[in-house]
Amino acid sequence: xxxxxxxxxxxxxxxxxxxxxxxxxxxxxxxxxxxxxxxxxxxxxxxxxxxxxxxxxxxxxxxxxxxxxxxxxxxxxxxxxxxxxxxxxxxxxxxxxxxxxxxxxxxxxxxxxxxxxxxxxxxxxxxxxxxxxxxxxxxxxxxxxxxxxxxxxxxxxxxxxxxxxxxxxxxxxxxxxxxxxxxxxxxxxxxxxxxxxxxxxxxxxxxxxxxxxxxxxxxxxxxxxxxxxxxxxxxxxxxxxxxxxxxxxxxxxxxxxxxxxxxxxxxxxxxxxxxxxxxxxxxxxxxx
Amino acid sequence: xxxxxxxxxxxxxxxxxxxxxxxxxxxxxxxxxxxxxxxxxxxxxxxxxxxxxxxxxxxxxxxxxxxxxxxxxxxxxxxxxxxxxxxxxxxxxxxxxxxxxxxxxxxxxxxxxxxxxxxxxxxxxxxxxxxxxxxxxxxxxxxxxxxxxxxxxxxxxxxxxxxxxxxxxxxxxxxxxxxxxxxxxxxxxxxxxxxxxxxxxxxxxxxxxxxxxxxxxxxxxxxxxxxxxxxxxxxxxxxxxxxxxxxxxxxxxxxxxxxxxxxxxxxxxxxxxxxxxxxxxxxxxxxxxxxxxxxxxxxxxxxxxxxxxxxxxxxxxxxxxxxxxxxxxxxxxx
Numbered sequence: 208x209x210x211x212x213x214x215x216x217x218x219x220x221x222x223x224x225x226x227x228x229x230x231x232x233x234x235x236x237x238x239x240x241x242x243x244x245x246x247x248x249x250x251x252x253x254x255x256x257x258x259x260x261x262x263x264x265x266x267x268x269x270x271x272x273x274x275x276x277x278x279x280x281x282x283x284x285x286x287x288x289x290x291x292x293x294x295x296x297x298x299x300x301x302x303x304x305x306x307x308x309x310x311x312x313x314x315x316x317x318x319x320x321x322x323x324x325x326x327x328x329x330x331x332x333x334x335x336x337x338x339x340x341x342x343x344x345x346x347x348x349x350x351x352x353x354x355x356x357x358x359x360x361x362x363x364x365x366x367x368x369x370x371x372x373x374x375x376x377x378x379x380x381x382x383x384x385x386x387x388x389x390x391x392x393x394x395x396x397x398x399x400x401x402x403x404x405x406x407x408x409x410x411x412x413x414x415x416x417x418x419x420x421x422x423x424x425x426x427x428x429x430x431x432x433x434x435x436x437x438x439x440x441x442x443x444x445x446x447x448x449x450x451x452x453x454x455x456x457x458x459x460x461x462x463x464x465x466x467x468x469x470x471x472x473x474x475x476x477x478x479x480x481x482x483x484x485x486x487x488x489x490x491x492x493x494x495x
Numbered sequence: 496x497x498x499x500x501x502x503x504x505x506x507x508x509x510x511x512x513x514x515x516x517x518x519x520x521x522x523x524x525x526x527x528x529x530x531x532x533x534x535x536x537x538x539x540x541x542x543x544x545x546x547x548x549x550x551x552x553x554x555x556x557x558x559x560x561x562x563x564x565x566x567x568x569x570x571x572x573x574x575x576x577x578x579x580x581x582x583x584x585x586x587x588x589x590x591x592x593x594x595x596x597x598x599x600x601x602x603x604x605x606x607x608x609x610x611x612x613x614x615x616x617x618x619x620x621x622x623x624x625x626x627x628x629x630x631x632x633x634x635x636x637x638x639x640x641x642x643x644x645x646x647x648x649x650x651x652x653x654x655x656x657x658x659x660x661x662x663x664x665x666x667x668x669x670x671x672x673x674x675x676x677x678x679x680x681x682x683x684x685x686x687x688x689x690x691x692x693x694x695x696x697x698x699x700x701x702x703x704x705x706x707x708x709x710x711x712x713x714x715x716x717x718x719x720x721x722x723x724x725x726x727x728x729x730x731x732x733x734x735x736x737x738x739x740x741x742x743x744x745x746x747x748x749x750x751x752x753x754x755x756x757x758x759x760x761x762x763x764x765x766x767x768x769x770x771x772x773x774x775x776x777x778x779x780x781x782x783x784x785x786x787x788x789x790x791x792x793x794x795x796x797x798x799x800x801x802x803x804x805x806x807x808x809x810x811x812x813x814x815x816x817x818x819x820x821x822x823x824x825x826x827x828x829x
Binding site: 389391392394395396397398399400401405409410413414416 | 545547566567568569572573574576577578580581582583584597598641645
């Protein structure tokens, strides 16, 4: 923006959007903080006055709290590891010239368009069902006893389902990054005597650094709050209760809005800790 | 040691034959330039030598040993790319060290060669910078440094100066020539710029559509171009090729006369014509001349002080001993 006039005009025109966004964020945040200090039980007497820090203390001291934090971190970490590693592999494969490339790329991206609820239900009923699921048939075909996925390997199952959903996103971002790699750099490395494995480690991987950072940051934001996949599969049973799910249970199943709100504030804190941690590790990749 | 011998080497991409079978020997220590218009296959030929492309048929020998199926890294050649192809996330030092690191050269030897190369290329102060923080000419030197430390039997340059501005290009041209004199290693250099070819080469290979049109020293090509294509390609400004009645007088299909071999007079001469655009370079003036039958416009290189202007009538006389004659196939007639 060049002139004083156009700058102030720009501010004026942006103001409604900024006010709207601020309101959108501040109103729920303020209400959450407000309710977290209240004893508020909608079906058991309603607003029962101020509670001080009782809700905060109760939420943390509940036996479900630390396991739920762990579950959240395991799911986020597991999905990130799987999507980034497989995403890099798929991106490299898809970058090879082959017949029907356009079609294959669209197919790879397809899972991202399936709604989380739907994909979780499809996985639950069509693949992971121990009686008539596809995986059960596969196990039986090899003479093995079918795994009761969602009860015996519940956390693994959820990680698989969520990874399947997010793999296309990671692949897509990494594919576009890999396409921008200068072919002459790889050829120079080849001339310099680097075999394929070292060309990957010294040229391709560093080139992908920034894209991997973006994938990790964006996915973390969304994965911290996954809900539908757990709701329609295990319903929070078998050790799959994440922090988000715990809050949901406190507010809607136990009808304790105050306690749930305190959990919400903890979730905000956890998200920020993870964010700071991530920015420290990978954020420097975004510079330069 | 670095003799490179191509024996009936050809290259096709699918059904398209880019390079028909050709033979070429590049002698040890020679500075050979491949020159030709864009798309003539010169870069492909270089990549075949480097091993970055598989040859369709024929054999490549390097230092007397068959290298046809040897992978690029094992051929003992170093290449400098048009885009420099520096590794952006590594410092200059690490860029230069990379080939030695891959080859497992001991650390102190690496250090010694890096410092020697940095000193030779004026890069000592930049060793800890990243390529992104360097100017075009410095990046070019890093790319050359990365090639030098491998102590290759031959250097391959793929249009290394085409991304530099004119002044820097002249400077780097000198530096590369200087380097060749110092190292006395075989160098193969690809360019589309005939000035680079003329100024740097010991031997020039003129290519067109994958065919070798002529091989020779710069002055051989200038004085005795073997066909019309080479005659028109080598030399700046281009040679005037005259067809029609004038050529018939000499009993050939085409006669060629370089702009610097035309005597210009405002009073009398063999050919009468009109001055068009005059390009004043100071030392010389290039006159574009119209109205000459069989070659329009014609170019004449005259003294910078000659007072001519657009629309003047002018008389031209070719220096008959500098006249080139070509037959109907475009081949030289002596």
